[in-house]
Amino acid sequence: MTSVVLEGVSKVFNAGRADEVTALTGVDLTVARGEFVSLIGPSGCGKSTLLRLVGDLIQPTSGAITVAGKSARTARVDQEYGIAFQQAGLFDWRTVQRNVELPLELRGSPRQERHDRAREMLDLVGLAEFAGHYPAQLSGGMQQRVAIARALAVHPPLLLMDEPFGALDEMTRERLQDELLRICASTGTSTIFVTHSIPEAVYLSDRVVVMSARPGRITEVVPVDLGPRTEATRQSPGFFAGITKVRKALRGDPVPAAEPLVAP
Numbered sequence: 001m002t003s004v005v006l007e008g009v010s011k012v013f014n015a016g017r018a019d020e021v022t023a024l025t026g027v028d029l030t031v032a033r034g035e036f037v038s039l040i041g042p043s044g045c046g047k048s049t050l051l052r053l054v055g056d057l058i059q060p061t062s063g064a065i066t067v068a069g070k071s072a073r074t075a076r077v078d079q080e081y082g083i084a085f086q087q088a089g090l091f092d093w094r095t096v097q098r099n100v101e102l103p104l105e106l107r108g109s110p111r112q113e114r115h116d117r118a119r120e121m122l123d124l125v126g127l128a129e130f131a132g133h134y135p136a137q138l139s140g141g142m143q144q145r146v147a148i149a150r151a152l153a154v155h156p157p158l159l160l161m162d163e164p165f166g167a168l169d170e171m172t173r174e175r176l177q178d179e180l181l182r183i184c185a186s187t188g189t190s191t192i193f194v195t196h197s198i199p200e201a202v203y204l205s206d207r208v209v210v211m212s213a214r215p216g217r218i219t220e221v222v223p224v225d226l227g228p229r230t231e232a233t234r235q236s237p238g239f240f241a242g243i244t245k246v247r248k249a250l251r252g253d254p255v256p257a258a259e260p261l262v263a264p
């Protein structure tokens with residue numbers, strides 16, 4: 001079953017003006033239910049634009065986008081998405097618990113349900129004991145985990161993440177990558193994840209979508225089949241082969257078709 005379908009999507013900003021920018025052109029992409037897809041490419045190639053289009057934060061100039069079989073607009077109204085960006089974007093005056101409850105409040109969920117669901121999500125990201133804290137009392141990594149808990153609170157079928165770990169140190173980042181994979185596996189969530197890190201894209205993804213700039217478009221889709229990720233995955237030949245493949249694709253060297261990366 002498909003979670004997201006983009007067909008012939010393009011996005012032109014400031015159309016008809018001197019500062020017109022074709023941010024994306026001819027984008028076709030399908031994300032299956034439960035699939036983890038990363039977007040990688042040079043600065044300005046339209047990764048964030050693609051994510052914002054799927055999230056109905058902006059509208060395409062042409063083409064069609066469906067999410068869970070609905071228009072992006074309907075999907076947003078139905079809260080089919082969880083969104084987490086590089087800045088955790090928490091509300092300083094709300095406790096961790098009440099930050100995570102926010103999307104449930106917007107949905108009009110009853111108080112007890114909000115409370116229980118937020119607790120469940122905080123448990124999932126290992127922060128249950130910090131429920132009563134305020135964001136300023138947490139480290140950057142913990143704030144990012146709260147943002148992920150909030151994004152997951154409505155059990156969204158689709159998670160949109162724009163460099164959520166970009167500002168974190170390497171160890172925290174690797175730990176959160178593992179937590180994210182565990183959460184996605186346990187909730188069956190589909191994920192579109194923007195990153196600048198090739199190892200991060202390979203480690204997390206079922207497929208890495210490689211984009212090029214001016215105009216932004218998809219140039220390669222690199223399938224990754226490393227099996228369940230473990231500590232050993234990051235040291236495995238298959239992982240390094242994946243990194244090389246994505247790097248080549250970013251450089252514009254062709255990736256042989258139908259050649260998924262297989263765990264050694």
Ligand SMILES: Nc1ncnc2c1ncn2[C@@H]1O[C@H](COP(=O)(O)OP(=O)(O)OP(=O)(O)O)[C@@H](O)[C@H]1O
Binds near residue numbers: 014021042043048050
């Ligand atoms: N609101 C906007 N108005 C005008 N141009 C925009 C707007 N948003 C994005 N752009 C342009 O669209 C292009 C793609 O931008 P986008 O932010 O999607 O790239 P990106 O791949 O996410 O970049 P980065 O890796 O630097 O975050 C850029 O040329 C950018 O200047």
